[in-house]
Amino acid sequence: MSLLSVVLFFWQQSFSLFFLPLYLLHEATHLIRTYFVLLDTTSVLGELGWKTYPINGWDAITEMDEHNRPIHTFQVCNVMEPNQNNWLRSNWISRQAAQKIYVELRFTLRDCNSIPWVSGTCKETFNLFYHETDETHGVKFKPAQYTKIDTIAADESFTQMDLGDRILKLNTEVREVGPMTKKGFYLAFQDIGACIALVSVRVYYKKCPFTLRNLASFPDTVPRVDSSSLVEVRGACIDHAEERDTPKLFCGADGDWLVPLGRCVCSVGYEEIDGSCVGFCFRSLYD
Numbered sequence: 189m190s191l192l193s194v195v196l197f198f199w200q201q202s203f204s205l206f207f208l209p210l211y212l213l214h215e216a217t218h219l220i221r222t223y224f225v226l227l228d229t230t231s232v233l234g235e236l237g238w239k240t241y242p243i244n245g246w247d248a249i250t251e252m253d254e255h256n257r258p259i260h261t262f263q264v265c266n267v268m269e270p271n272q273n274n275w276l277r278s279n280w281i282s283r284q285a286a287q288k289i290y291v292e293l294r295f296t297l298r299d300c301n302s303i304p305w306v307s308g309t310c311k312e313t314f315n316l317f318y319h320e321t322d323e324t325h326g327v328k329f330k331p332a333q334y335t336k337i338d339t340i341a342a343d344e345s346f347t348q349m350d351l352g353d354r355i356l357k358l359n360t361e362v363r364e365v366g367p368m369t370k371k372g373f374y375l376a377f378q379d380i381g382a383c384i385a386l387v388s389v390r391v392y393y394k395k396c397p398f399t400l401r402n403l404a405s406f407p408d409t410v411p412r413v414d415s416s417s418l419v420e421v422r423g424a425c426i427d428h429a430e431e432r433d434t435p436k437l438f439c440g441a442d443g444d445w446l447v448p449l450g451r452c453v454c455s456v457g458y459e460e461i462d463g464s465c466v467g468f469c470f471r472s473l474y475d
């Protein structure tokens with residue numbers, strides 16, 4: 189068995205060691221009200237159908253978690269050969285209402301110093317790209333059309349000793365992209381000679397969620413791309429309420445409602461109880 193085969197063998201055997209924390213990822217999306225998720229590979233039940241260029245570059249691996257749900261990962265570890273240029277491309281992702289998107293990557297990366305005889309060929313970074321387009325299908329992959337988002341490095345890489353101790357270090361990196369102007373986009377990942385397992389990809393945008401404040405309702409609102417600029421939103425008085433001062437909230441870049449101004453008051457014959465305007469004849473129902 190070649191050294192590369194040995195490296196890959198230990199790499200593949202190690203996957204079950206770091207899948208356990210990923211079970212929590214299936215629930216995380218639903219806990220963050222200000223995020224609207226466009227893609228979460230941990231919640232895709234069928235095949236992802238992502239493309240690899242060349243075919244023998246990135247490998248797709250699907251494992252089942254404790255709830256019998258698939259976990260899709262991609263790995264590459266061609267560290268023995270120079271001049272690697274392996275691409276992984278997502279399917280087309282609709283941007284929906286997003287003006288700025290966030291790409292969250294979870295991955296492990298092998299420490300090159302822990303792999304013998306790979307000096308000069310092994311890398312410890314990979315590159316993240318995107319391509320905006322209105323076309324949802326049939327788009328040929330042309331790397332020159334893709335815009336680089338960033339070079340991704342691991343805060344923690346793992347070694348052969350970590351494998352022996354059944355320890356793998358999961359990294360999380362988030363990058364933001366915007367403004368987005370097309371109907372959708374592709375993501376692409378370029379390997380240049382690293383030993384990587386891409387464990388999950390989540391793409392989302394932030395919004396200020398529907399809320400009730402001062403007897404007024406405010407709709408879902410997408411923040412501006414400029415993080416220093418607030419979106420002014422005028423509220424609508426709830427049933428049986430009317431404006432005293434124009435109710436306003438401001439939507440911040442992180443999806444938080446800020447600076448409440450004005451308010452509505454209950455109309456004549458109604459009084460405020462628990463955020464609603466209740467007629468006097470129904471008051472006994474709340475007593």
